Amino acid sequence: MQAYHITGTSGLDSLKIVEAESPTAAAGQVVVQIRSVSLNYRDYMNILGIRGVTGPIPRVPCSDGAGEIIALGSDVTTWQLGDRVVIPFMPSWLDGPFSQAHSSAALGGAVDGVLRQQVAVSADSLVRLPDAMSFAQAATLPCAAVTAWDALIVRGQLQPGSTVLIQGSGGVSIFALQIAKHHGARVLAITSSEEKASRLRQLGADATFNYKQNPDWATWALEQTGGIGVDHVVEIGGPETLNRSIQATRFGGHIALIGVLTGTSGEIQTVQILRKGIRLDGVYVGSRTMLAQVVDFFSTSPHRPIIDSTFAFSDAAAAVSHLESGNHFGKIVITLD
Numbered sequence: 001m002q003a004y005h006i007t008g009t010s011g012l013d014s015l016k017i018v019e020a021e022s023p024t025a026a027a028g029q030v031v032v033q034i035r036s037v038s039l040n041y042r043d044y045m046n047i048l049g050i051r052g053v054t055g056p057i058p059r060v061p062c063s064d065g066a067g068e069i070i071a072l073g074s075d076v077t078t079w080q081l082g083d084r085v086v087i088p089f090m091p092s093w094l095d096g097p098f099s100q101a102h103s104s105a106a107l108g109g110a111v112d113g114v115l116r117q118q119v120a121v122s123a124d125s126l127v128r129l130p131d132a133m134s135f136a137q138a139a140t141l142p143c144a145a146v147t148a149w150d151a152l153i154v155r156g157q158l159q160p161g162s163t164v165l166i167q168g169s170g171g172v173s174i175f176a177l178q179i180a181k182h183h184g185a186r187v188l189a190i191t192s193s194e195e196k197a198s199r200l201r202q203l204g205a206d207a208t209f210n211y212k213q214n215p216d217w218a219t220w221a222l223e224q225t226g227g228i229g230v231d232h233v234v235e236i237g238g239p240e241t242l243n244r245s246i247q248a249t250r251f252g253g254h255i256a257l258i259g260v261l262t263g264t265s266g267e268i269q270t271v272q273i274l275r276k277g278i279r280l281d282g283v284y285v286g287s288r289t290m291l292a293q294v295v296d297f298f299s300t301s302p303h304r305p306i307i308d309s310t311f312a313f314s315d316a317a318a319a320v321s322h323l324e325s326g327n328h329f330g331k332i333v334i335t336l337d
């Protein structure tokens with residue numbers, strides 16, 4: 001079979017297509033023929049080896065894949081050949097609390113990921129796809145959608161009438177917008193262009209603000225909430241946005257700390273976190289149970305994943321380059337024949 005490897009050379013040249021041995025299904029495993037993969041910002045960091053992200057070289061990148069089962073381990077009775085499935089970001093985290101062991105098993109990080117034609121994976125980790133959900137739609141969900149769900153629904157306990165602030169129009173943020181609107185929240189969105197702002201409003205954002213034209217979006221968020229501040233921030237920027245997120249959050253509010261777009265460390269107004277009694281909540285994706293909830297949400301609610309563009313398997317480097325450009329709106333998908 002064909003697989004992509006992160007080879008550790010500079011830039012996008014690090015990504016190389018290779019011939020690799022097809023996997024077999026050990027006891028408790030199935031082999032999935034991958035039909036679609038989606039990209040996350042994390043994959044870009046892994047491929048380029050930036051923001052302190054390291055791992056074994058070579059390794060297969062990407063965490064998010066969907067496909068059909070083509071082989072069953074001898075003891076597997078819960079699946080049949082041809083079943084359509086999506087693979088969780090951390091296949092060992094079925095339910096319950098997060099752990100270091102689950103984190104270490106994240107696909108495309110310390111272990112091989114899904115940007116290859118076939119993957120052997122534990123049978124009990126998989127989530128079945130509804131007939132109406134395409135492989136491309138399903139492949140958008142394991143990292144970004146589960147993270148948004150964990151941030152707002154599981155940890156955030158989002159209530160109708162709450163105000164949620166989202167940052168930008170990438171994978172996590174658009175899923176957060178859709179989930180928040182469906183649960184009766186008001187959504188404030190900051191973004192880099194008027195065109196993206198208009199598309200965010202079409203998806204339900206109640207108010208938008210261009211952070212490129214004016215970086216002081218925290219004052220705007222306070223004005224939008226009568227000086228009180230927002231209930232939740234889906235914080236994807238990191239050190240350069242966190243102080244503004246703290247400023248924009250109400251007393252007793254919640255910040256889901258998710259992203260590292262502007263770096264991995266910085267000077268933070270810690271006193272404002274305690275003075276305002278803000279719950280600063282580190283989120284790292286979520287469990288198989290959350291993925292099943294997200295698959296259900298994006299097939300039974302009126303909302304569907306927003307796919308910016310699809311690329312052929314042979315054009316994976318172009319797909320990563322498109323993510324790097326920041327010109328995308330929603331998810332970038334790679335399809336395999």
Ligand SMILES: NC(=O)c1ccc[n+]([C@@H]2O[C@H](COP(=O)([O-])OP(=O)(O)OC[C@H]3O[C@@H](n4cnc5c(N)ncnc54)[C@H](OP(=O)(O)O)[C@@H]3O)[C@@H](O)[C@H]2O)c1
Nearest residue numbers: 041147168169170171172191192258259260261283284285
């Ligand atoms: N902790 C976790 O579990 C977890 C899970 C998923 C992702 N993440 C992290 O979350 C971040 C987003 O991931 P993603 O896959 O959703 O990325 P993505 O799809 O590449 O989206 C990135 C978007 O963020 C916006 N953006 C960039 N810089 C910004 C800034 N300074 N302020 C506000 N918005 C900014 C831009 O949208 P506009 O052009 O519209 O502004 C950009 O297109 C990454 O750092 C990723 O590593 C963490």
